[in-house]
Amino acid sequence: MIFSKKEIWFVDIGSSRLKLMCMRYRPKPVIKKLALIDYYQTGLVSRPEDLSANIIVQILKDTMRALKCNVHLIRAILSSPGTIVRTLEIPLVSEDDLKSVIRYNISGLVPYSAETAEFDYTIWQTDHENKVQTVIVSIVPPEEINQLTEILNRVNLEPILLNMDLLAIYNGCALFKDWDDQTMAFVHIGARRTQIIYFTPEKPPFFHVINNGADDITNDIAKTFQTSYLNAEELKITQKPSKSAKPVERSSVFNRFCQRLVSQITAALHDIEISRQLQTANAPLKRIILTGGGAPTRELAFLLAQQMLVPVKMWNPFVSPDVEIAVPELNQSWGWHFLPTLGLACQEGLCA
Secondary structure (H helix, E strand, O other): OOOOOOEEEEEEEOOOEEEEEEEEOOOOOEEEEEEEEEHHHHOOOOOHHHOOHHHHHHHHHHHHHHHOOOOOEEEEEEOOOOOEEEEEEEEOOOHHHHHHHHHHHOOOOOOOOOOOOEEEEEEEEEEOOOOEEEEEEEEEOHHHHHHHHHHHHHOOOEEEEEEEHHHHHHHHHHHOOOOOOOEEEEEEEOOOOEEEEEEOOOOOOEEEEEOOOHHHHHHHHHHHHOOOHHHHHHHHHOOOOOOOOOOOOHHHHHHHHHHHHHHHHHHHHHHHHHHHHHHOOOOOEEEEEEEOOOOOOOOHHHHHHHHHOOOEEEOOHHHOOOOOEOOOOOOHHHHHHOHHHHHHHHHOOOOO
């Protein structure tokens, strides 16, 4: 891919954090600037219902100013609760005709007009002999695209590439280097949603979304300990005692906080595993890769491994050898939050 500019900017406006990333691609891909802004730490938001488009616009403006981001064109991630992912086998056509063929094939797959649906896609496999190709398509309602575009336009940004978060996470999995021929599942713990991508050898990946995430655990902690969201967020990750929290037996309590999400993940993985084994004999799940901003949550990996009876590996994509970062005093823990953004960068030449 040929770039007309030396620097490419990416933005991911999440439900609890804003991510901005600047990359230079010549002579080789390097991340030059990063920002991870927790809405609650700005003082503008104290509860989820406080967050509004006006606040996001203000935070985005301030962050762009601090990073000296003066671009107009940007690559963006859409975090959409209405995302539908489908795998389609379609005729082998030229790149120019591919979008039209996909739009025709998604008719009937969505509860709204295919003509107005917004979608993104990636080619999973091409079969030249039979002249067919398998594509993974991510579809969202048009109104959700419009909401994101309106926010970006208010800070003089225009999205020239827009990727749905689930598809961006899938593309970011290419940065993981410890692949083998065994069945494995990536579990991405987001703020409000948990996304599962189930990989089986020689089969298209299976996608599943759980409408429960790390912020739900944080809110439970805040209510139980009668503390602030920010303090609950720290308690969720660390084992430091909370000055404002009531003295309770925390180990069993924290297990309870995580248990609901772990049970949902376990149920989903078991259902997918049964479905896949009906299609592919002797392909049980062998590993779980845990990532996303909620991955470091205390007890989460342990409880998931205990219930699934398979190894659970935590993966921070910033450790990938394909990711070179030239940011002074880098906070390595930010990497948990940047997999979708890095996945979007993979479309722009980050991944080999």
